[in-house]
Amino acid sequence: MANKDNYKNYFYVTTPIYYVNDKPHIGHAYSTVIADSIARFKRLSGYKVFFLTGADEHGLKIEKEANARGITPKELADAVHIKFKDLFGMLSISYDRFIRTTDEDHIKTVQLAFFALMEKGDIYLSEYEGWYCTPCETFLTDKVLIDGNCPQCGRPASRVKEESYFLKLNKYEKRLEEYIESRPEFIKPPFRKNEVLSFIKEGLNDLSVSRTSFSWGIPVPGNDKHIIYVWFDALLNYLTAIGFEEFLEGRDNDFNLLFKTANHIVGKDILKFHAVYWPVMLFALDLPLPKTIFAHGWWLMDNKKMSKSLGNVIDPIYLINNYGADALRFYLLREITLGLDGDFNMDNFITRYNSELANDLGNLVSRTTAMLQKYTGGKLPGFGEAGSIDEHLSKAICNITSTLNERYDNYDFARILEETFKFINTVNKYINDSAPWKIDISSPEGKRNLYKILRSAVVSIYCISYLIYPFMPDTAARINKILNVEAFAFFKSSIVPENIFDSHGVLFKDGHKINESREILFPKIINT
Numbered sequence: 001m002a003n004k005d006n007y008k009n010y011f012y013v014t015t016p017i018y019y020v021n022d023k024p025h026i027g028h029a030y031s032t033v034i035a036d037s038i039a040r041f042k043r044l045s046g047y048k049v050f051f052l053t054g055a056d057e058h059g060l061k062i063e064k065e066a067n068a069r070g071i072t073p074k075e076l077a078d079a080v081h082i083k084f085k086d087l088f089g090m091l092s093i094s095y096d097r098f099i100r101t102t103d104e105d106h107i108k109t110v111q112l113a114f115f116a117l118m119e120k121g122d123i124y125l126s127e128y129e130g131w132y133c134t135p136c137e138t139f140l141t142d143k144v145l146i147d148g149n150c151p152q153c154g155r156p157a158s159r160v161k162e163e164s165y166f167l168k169l170n171k172y173e174k175r176l177e178e179y180i181e182s183r184p185e186f187i188k189p190p191f192r193k194n195e196v197l198s199f200i201k202e203g204l205n206d207l208s209v210s211r212t213s214f215s216w217g218i219p220v221p222g223n224d225k226h227i228i229y230v231w232f233d234a235l236l237n238y239l240t241a242i243g244f245e246e247f248l249e250g251r252d253n254d255f256n257l258l259f260k261t262a263n264h265i266v267g268k269d270i271l272k273f274h275a276v277y278w279p280v281m282l283f284a285l286d287l288p289l290p291k292t293i294f295a296h297g298w299w300l301m302d303n304k305k306m307s308k309s310l311g312n313v314i315d316p317i318y319l320i321n322n323y324g325a326d327a328l329r330f331y332l333l334r335e336i337t338l339g340l341d342g343d344f345n346m347d348n349f350i351t352r353y354n355s356e357l358a359n360d361l362g363n364l365v366s367r368t369t370a371m372l373q374k375y376t377g378g379k380l381p382g383f384g385e386a387g388s389i390d391e392h393l394s395k396a397i398c399n400i401t402s403t404l405n406e407r408y409d410n411y412d413f414a415r416i417l418e419e420t421f422k423f424i425n426t427v428n429k430y431i432n433d434s435a436p437w438k439i440d441i442s443s444p445e446g447k448r449n450l451y452k453i454l455r456s457a458v459v460s461i462y463c464i465s466y467l468i469y470p471f472m473p474d475t476a477a478r479i480n481k482i483l484n485v486e487a488f489a490f491f492k493s494s495i496v497p498e499n500i501f502d503s504h505g506v507l508f509k510d511g512h513k514i515n516e517s518r519e520i521l522f523p524k525i526i527n528t
């Protein structure tokens with residue numbers, strides 16, 4: 001077990017677990033890239049991070065898809081969950097565990113939790129009569145039906161009558177309302193909080209948490225005619241992954257420290273499950289609630305919802321193969337403010353790529369290394385030769401880093417990237433304005449001036465690699481390699497940008513050589 005004293009704090013971040021009835025799409029990439037970026041930043045800031053993603057493998061939808069393919073549900077899950085792992089590998093996702101709801105420890109956790117709540121009386125057996133949407137696996141009341149159709153998917157609901165276990169939601173309604181109202185950090189962005197509150201205020205009916213109409217799932221302990229509702233099963237993955245079972249057995253682990261720091265990243269379509277049902281389950285289990293549930297928006301394609309039937313689905317693997325993982329990560333996080341819907345437009349993707357990645361960032365790195373080759377043969381002028389770093393640049397970087405923690409905590413990634421790229425332009429402008437190619441280097445003063453420009457540009461690029469690292473980790477690594485510094489030396493607290501402008505001598509010692517960069521970071525896309 002890790003020594004807790006080595007970490008200033010814990011940080012637990014999760015993505016939704018993904019249904020294995022179909023291959024991954026851009027929405028899966030999006031949730032996971034958001035979680036990866038914040039996980040990387042928190043690690044950088046000295047937190048002990050646990051980053052969880054995984055696959056939701058139970059339920060009728062999986063059973064049906066497997067039947068259609070003539071294989072077992074487990075065979076389907078085995079095949080499809082690999083596609084998610086492959087995509088996450090291509091996207092450099094730094095997860096600590098990829099959980100599957102068919103994992104043995106998870107099945108145990110779900111049964112333990114279900115049993116505990118039956119014992120407590122918060123889960124009880126009764127009979128359900130009403131409407132049911134099979135594709136959504138959801139019971140529906142008369143009130144929510146739209147012309148007899150499911151409000152979520154629009155398909156016709158069917159009339160059912162069956163024995164079912166129920167979770168007492170009503171019992172915890174008031175407590176949940178008060179909890180949400182008194183904690184602004186619990187549901188983000190803030191406008192989502194009001195949506196959840198108005199849903200709760202309409203009144204919560206007890207939730208059916210078992211099904212008898214199919215068999216692919218976790219049986220109710222002691223009554224295996226009943227399969228545990230797929231959402232009850234799925235939500236508990238957040239406990240399984242950090243050792244809930246060990247914790248219950250009284251074994252010392254990080255469960256308690258981690259869980260209360262949880263940040264659940266979810267799509268807005270599944271907010272209700274996370275902000276209503278999940279907290280009630282945790283109240284009933286006498287556990288603390290996660291710190292934050294962050295609901296992001298959807299990607300539309302040319303302002304229409306992506307769907308297979310419209311044929312306007314963007315394949316993340318196609319984008320990665322053609323433009324690189326970091327270009328996709330960048331676009332997803334830069335284009336829209338997290339929480340809002342965004343429009344995925346290929347022309348816009350290419351424009352951003354060419355102007356910001358290829359022209360602004362790519363050019364800055366290549367022109368700086370080219371200048372070093374030309375004027376010093378790649379040797380970085382030492383601190384003594386160059387003197388202090390340009391003050392304007394050091395101030396600009398400090399302005400960005402001083403707001404980073406707050407911006408990350410608010411998932412304000414687009415703003416961080418905007419400011420970072422503004423800084424990149426500031427450095428480009430600094431080089432243009434100081435025009436090293438015009439400097440007369442025959443005088444000691446001219447030479448010193450040139451050296452200062454070169455050193456300021458290199459230290460600035462190093463800071464840029466730190467700022468983009470959570471969003472574009474591979475690009476940050478490539479820049480570090482060009483600068484010939486240890487990969488991600490900024491994990492050492494002595495050389496983070498807050499003090500790099502004072503202590504750049506630590507990282508870039510006298511005689512430091514910058515590698516000649518022959519590779520182009522972002523080759524321009526010629527739009528055909």
Ligand SMILES: [Zn+2]
Pocket residue numbers: 133134135136137150151152153154155
């Ligand atoms: Zn439905």
